Amino acid sequence: MEQNSIVTISGLIKRFPIGKGHFTALNGIDLTFSKGQFAGVVGPSGSGKTTLLNIIGSLDNPTEGKANVLGQEIGNLSTKKAALLRRKHLGFIFQTYNLLPVYTVFENVEFPLLLLNMSGSERKKAVMDSLDWVGIADKVKSRPAQLSGGECQRVAIARAMVKKPELVLADEPTANLDSENSHHILQTMENLNKDLQTTFIFATHDDKVIKYLKRKILLEDGKVTADDIITN
Amino acid sequence: MLSLKLAWRNLVGAGLRTWLNVIVLAFVLFMMIWHYGLLDGWNQQANKDMQAWEVGNGQYWHQNYDPYDFFTLEESHAKIPEALNKATTDGIITPVLITQGSVYPDGRIQSMLLKGINPDQKVVAIPGTDLNTESEEIPVVIGRRMAKNCKLQEGDITTIRWRDVNGTFDAAEVKVVKVFNCNVPSVDAGQMYIHIKKVQEMMQAPDEATMFIIGEDFEMNETVSGWEYKDFDFLMTEMNEMMKMKKVGGSFMYVILMLLAMLAIFDTQVLSIFRRQKEIGTYIAMGMTRRQVVSLFTVEGAMHAILAVIFIAIFGTPLLIWLMSVGMSMPAGSDDMGIAIAETIYPVYGAGLIIGTSLLVFIITLIVSYLPARKISKMKPTDAIKGKIQ
Numbered sequence: 001m002e003q004n005s006i007v008t009i010s011g012l013i014k015r016f017p018i019g020k021g022h023f024t025a026l027n028g029i030d031l032t033f034s035k036g037q038f039a040g041v042v043g044p045s046g047s048g049k050t051t052l053l054n055i056i057g058s059l060d061n062p063t064e065g066k067a068n069v070l071g072q073e074i075g076n077l078s079t080k081k082a083a084l085l086r087r088k089h090l091g092f093i094f095q096t097y098n099l100l101p102v103y104t105v106f107e108n109v110e111f112p113l114l115l116l117n118m119s120g121s122e123r124k125k126a127v128m129d130s131l132d133w134v135g136i137a138d139k140v141k142s143r144p145a146q147l148s149g150g151e152c153q154r155v156a157i158a159r160a161m162v163k164k165p166e167l168v169l170a171d172e173p174t175a176n177l178d179s180e181n182s183h184h185i186l187q188t189m190e191n192l193n194k195d196l197q198t199t200f201i202f203a204t205h206d207d208k209v210i211k212y213l214k215r216k217i218l219l220e221d222g223k224v225t226a227d228d229i230i231t232n
Numbered sequence: 233m234l235s236l237k238l239a240w241r242n243l244v245g246a247g248l249r250t251w252l253n254v255i256v257l258a259f260v261l262f263m264m265i266w267h268y269g270l271l272d273g274w275n276q277q278a279n280k281d282m283q284a285w286e287v288g289n290g291q292y293w294h295q296n297y298d299p300y301d302f303f304t305l306e307e308s309h310a311k312i313p314e315a316l317n318k319a320t321t322d323g324i325i326t327p328v329l330i331t332q333g334s335v336y337p338d339g340r341i342q343s344m345l346l347k348g349i350n351p352d353q354k355v356v357a358i359p360g361t362d363l364n365t366e367s368e369e370i371p372v373v374i375g376r377r378m379a380k381n382c383k384l385q386e387g388d389i390t391t392i393r394w395r396d397v398n399g400t401f402d403a404a405e406v407k408v409v410k411v412f413n414c415n416v417p418s419v420d421a422g423q424m425y426i427h428i429k430k431v432q433e434m435m436q437a438p439d440e441a442t443m444f445i446i447g448e449d450f451e452m453n454e455t456v457s458g459w460e461y462k463d464f465d466f467l468m469t470e471m472n473e474m475m476k477m478k479k480v481g482g483s484f485m486y487v488i489l490m491l492l493a494m495l496a497i498f499d500t501q502v503l504s505i506f507r508r509q510k511e512i513g514t515y516i517a518m519g520m521t522r523r524q525v526v527s528l529f530t531v532e533g534a535m536h537a538i539l540a541v542i543f544i545a546i547f548g549t550p551l552l553i554w555l556m557s558v559g560m561s562m563p564a565g566s567d568d569m570g571i572a573i574a575e576t577i578y579p580v581y582g583a584g585l586i587i588g589t590s591l592l593v594f595i596i597t598l599i600v601s602y603l604p605a606r607k608i609s610k611m612k613p614t615d616a617i618k619g620k621i622q
Contacts, residue, residue, distance in 0.1 A: 057517070059613045059614050059617070079522060080521050080523075083516070084519065085519075087518065087520075090519075094517075096510070096619075098513070098514040098517075098617065100511055100514065101245070102241065102244075102245020111518060112519065114234060114237070115234070115519050115520060
């Protein structure tokens with residue numbers, strides 16, 4: 001593993017059984033992500049972006065090859081250890097926000113901290129700080145159904161960032177947002193990346209996101225076909 | 233603690249669905265407690281009434297006496313034994329002489345039992361003092377049911393017929409001097425009470441008795457030849473069996489009610505697991521273990537039972553206390569069933585009944601909640617996050 005790298009993937013293959021055969025979603029992926037990167041895996045639908053993110057996020061296991069995340073080999077993790085890795089070090093942002101519908105904004109953002117057994121006062125401060133970052137502190141008592149799509153995604157970002165994770169995995173975070181909201185969200189994430197040195201890995205095929213990326217990895221038919229560092 | 237906290241949030245968030253389940257469960261719980269309490273109250277009252285009016289603290293039966301075979305009555309009487317003489321004189325036990333007879337109210341014929349009792353006895357509650365009334369006719373005391381069946385009232389005169397020990401029929405006019413009210417049908421229905429001396433005279437069986445009812449202070453030191461001792465528990469066997477049957481019969485109702493309530497919980501749980509897949513996936517993505525998620529859903533289901541208990545504690549307890557104080561009026565005619573039923577039954581709601589029933593409902597709800605929740609542990613988190621039906 002390279003120094004300063006937080007994700008190292010080598011020879012990663014992921015196959016899904018289909019009928020009597022199987023479908024190869026990822027075919028020999030070798031990648032390394034360093035701390036503080038603002039990287040994106042881009043490619044058309046079905047290219048394997050989400051599968052790659054799921055494996056990095058320890059939600060799925062490789063069929064072959066290795067995926068080392070924050071020093072832990074994903075393929076060897078028990079479900080409990082994988083849960084602990086996600087709980088302590090990873091944040092997730094989903095295309096459909098995945099907010100808990102019966103919770104308020106505050107409770108949604110507070111949720112990861114409850115799992116970390118933080119005290120009530122610490123939780124409150126962290127939640128309010130996080131909501132301040134994304135500019136939605138005035139909506140603490142609202143429920144997701146009362147928010148717009150952009151606001152929901154900002155709550156999802158606050159929830160992902162509230163525990164200050166080393167790595168945030170964002171799967172198509174702007175797919176359900178209009179242009180203005182998308183830029184706002186991406187600027188927020190870019191700022192968080194700069195301020196907190198949090199590593200962001202996106203899975204996207206949205207040009208609006210691609211414009212913000214500092215590293216663009218092109219995935220086609222389960223293979224990395226390009227890996228570019230973008231300098232402005 | 234985390235599961236409890238999250239489960240509470242989820243239940244409150246689910247709103248009406250939660251409260252509907254809680255109300256159904258609370259209704260079942262209330263019905264179970266109410267009905268068992270009613271049966272317990274009835275049982276206690278019936279025991280008390282039967283002891284006070286009929287069985288005392290036990291009885292001595294003539295060896296041939298069989299209360300279910302009236303033909304044995306002709307041969308089931310004998311002189312008061314020496315061993316029971318003193319207790320009889322002291323009024324600690326009281327003799328009863330029983331024979332078959334017929335009464336002719338308004339020209340109709342009706343079979344009955346003629347029971348000779350000591351008018352001054354204090355062992356059972358049958359009011360006999362009126363049997364000392366001076367009258368041309370033989371003074372008799374009857375119960376409310378007997379009076380109703382024969383359309384007799386206090387002061388009425390009617391004819392009775394009986395056979396003496398030699399089998400000879402005889403008849404006489406009797407005057408109803410007292411109609412008493414009693415909750416025990418076997419003391420009342422089809423029975424007429426006469427002074428024991430008079431019955432002994434009518435039957436030509438001086439100083440004889442069919443049975444003795446034992447009072448509180450009696451100490452049984454020896455067996456009495458020709459007489460069988462029947463203890464209180466034996467005499468209450470039928471009553472207790474009947475109560476057991478009532479409870480078993482009631483249990484079927486509870487099982488059906490419980491099934492309905494559990495179906496509601498099970499349905500909610502199964503529906504939750506399908507509808508809330510995305511939520512389950514999100515929990516797992518945020519770092520909850522599968523066991524924690526299963527536990528959360530199980531606690532959520534079981535919390536319905538806890539809320540139902542709280543609901544009962546708040547709304548049901550005052551109602552149960554009120555029922556305990558005012559009792560429950562039994563409909564007219566319910567005492568014709570042949571078992572002791574008071575006009576008003578006062579239910580008894582003990583801590584054991586309430587805690588036991590609540591625990592039973594809680595445990596069943598816990599199991600019913602856990603069964604569908606187990607499915608979560610087999611879910612693929614990657615599919616769950618997307619809300620794909622698995």
